[in-house]
Amino acid sequence: MDAPAPITPRLSRQVMVGSVAVGGGAPIVVQSMTNTDTADVAATVAQVKALAEAGSELVRVTVNTAEAARAVPRIREALDRQQCPVPLVGDFHYNGHQLLADEPACAEALAKLRINPGNVGQGDKHDDRFAQLIACALRFDKPIRIGVNWGSLDQQVLARLLDANRARTTPLPLAQVIHQALVTSALESAAFAEAQGLPGDRIILSCKVSEVQDLIALYEMLAGCCDYPLHLGLTEAGIGSKGIVASSVALAVLLQQGIGDTIRVSITPEPGEPRTREVVVAQEILQTMGLRAFTPMVTSCPGCGRTTSTFFQQLATDVQHYLRTSMLGWRTVYPGVENLRVAVMGCVVNGPGESKMAHLGISLPGTGEAPVAPVFIDGKKSVTLRGERITEEFKALIEDYVRAAYGNKDKNA
Numbered sequence: 569m570d571a572p573a574p575i576t577p578r579l580s581r582q583v584m585v586g587s588v589a590v591g592g593g594a595p596i597v598v599q600s601m602t603n604t605d606t607a608d609v610a611a612t613v614a615q616v617k618a619l620a621e622a623g624s625e626l627v628r629v630t631v632n633t634a635e636a637a638r639a640v641p642r643i644r645e646a647l648d649r650q651q652c653p654v655p656l657v658g659d660f661h662y663n664g665h666q667l668l669a670d671e672p673a674c675a676e677a678l679a680k681l682r683i684n685p686g687n688v689g690q691g692d693k694h695d696d697r698f699a700q701l702i703a704c705a706l707r708f709d710k711p712i713r714i715g716v717n718w719g720s721l722d723q724q725v726l727a728r729l730l731d732a733n734r735a736r737t738t739p740l741p742l743a744q745v746i747h748q749a750l751v752t753s754a755l756e757s758a759a760f761a762e763a764q765g766l767p768g769d770r771i772i773l774s775c776k777v778s779e780v781q782d783l784i785a786l787y788e789m790l791a792g793c794c795d796y797p798l799h800l801g802l803t804e805a806g807i808g809s810k811g812i813v814a815s816s817v818a819l820a821v822l823l824q825q826g827i828g829d830t831i832r833v834s835i836t837p838e839p840g841e842p843r844t845r846e847v848v849v850a851q852e853i854l855q856t857m858g859l860r861a862f863t864p865m866v867t868s869c870p871g872c873g874r875t876t877s878t879f880f881q882q883l884a885t886d887v888q889h890y891l892r893t894s895m896l897g898w899r900t901v902y903p904g905v906e907n908l909r910v911a912v913m914g915c916v917v918n919g920p921g922e923s924k925m926a927h928l929g930i931s932l933p934g935t936g937e938a939p940v941a942p943v944f945i946d947g948k949k950s951v952t953l954r955g956e957r958i959t960e961e962f963k964a965l966i967e968d969y970v971r972a973a974y975g976n977k978d979k980n981a
Contacts, residue, residue, distance in 0.1 A: 586655030586679035591797025597830035599626035606636035620654035622844035637671035644677040655679030665700035686720040711770035776803035797829035811835035864908035874934035875914035902974035
């Protein structure tokens with residue numbers, strides 16, 4: 569079987585957001601956003617740190633009040649004291665020009681400014697306020713993301729294109745005009761920023777909608793019109809499996825075309841669910857597509873009539889949790905461990921075969937099978953586990969493998 573053709577990334581400029589490179593051939597960046605009151609420094613610091621430890625490489629915070637703006641430098645200082653260097657992005661709507669003018673320390677503490685051209689102001693106020701935001705970005709040497717959203721689309725741009733569409737012999741469908749308005753708003757805003765003196769390599773664009781087909785059509789259009797780095801994500805993707813599936817489908821189609829330099833999965837957390845879930849989903853989208861590797865992943869079977877026991881389900885859950893939590897310590901000690909593949913299978917039909925294709929695999933007994941679980945390491949049967957301590961013993965085998973396969977990389981180089 570021939571290997572699949574590699575994904576060819578779209579050529580884009582590179583923008584530095586703090587120490588993180590976006591675009592220009594850099595790895596696709598995972599980002600997230602807090603849902604705490606930014607003025608609550610302790611809560612925001614705790615959530616930013618949790619998101620960063622989960623793997624978010626940029627974290628956005630809301631800056632909507634003077635109290636929030638004043639809190640941003642304190643948040644940055646607290647994160648630095650806790651050795652959490654993740655770059656912070658400020659999210660501004662309506663009053664960003666005033667907040668940054670009144671609280672310059674806020675701009676200084678941020679690594680990037682996110683500006684929504686639909687929420688800057690109308691008419692002359694729009695250009696004046698947008699110019700003030702760009703002047704702040706220039707003063708503090710910050711990149712910006714021009715983030716257009718169909719829920720807050722610049723109505724002047726939309727009205728202009730609707731008028732032009734009505735004058736056409738064959739008017740375009742309304743949805744297509746809205747797509748054009750979103751892309752036009754982003755590109756005209758970027759041109760305005762460059763006219764104000766902001767270099768093009770400090771601009772990132774996004775055009776967010778909440779429907780999968782609209783997002784795909786929009787970004788295909790936008791990618792063909794510019795070479796700015798593009799931030800991908802469905803806005804208001806939804807809750808639970810709907811939000812995860814919609815985001816995964818939309819982003820996968822675009823990423824497969826090489827479109828996208830940074831992503832966010834904007835899912836609504838279910839009650840009691842950690843905010844970090846969106847980071848895990850974003851990482852898994854990139855990892856399952858072979859675009860990046862973040863943590864060892866588990867291949868496991870869905871179960872069938874041959875697997876009436878639920879033990880293999882619990883083992884797969886325990887092992888995946890163990891691998892993800894272990895990465896906090898492993899990533900600095902065992903370079904390359906994120907590429908580890910583990911299989912947890914439930915019966916003899918596909919169990920041994922799948923286990924042999926992983927670095928480590930265990931094939932649990934199905935209904936009526938002998939109560940033994942062979943373990944395969946690098947394609948060869950290694951040991952057979954049985955009894956009440958299979959989970960602990962399999963984790964120990966993983967630990968031994970990681971230490972042997974990924975330890976002392978610098979010494980062996």
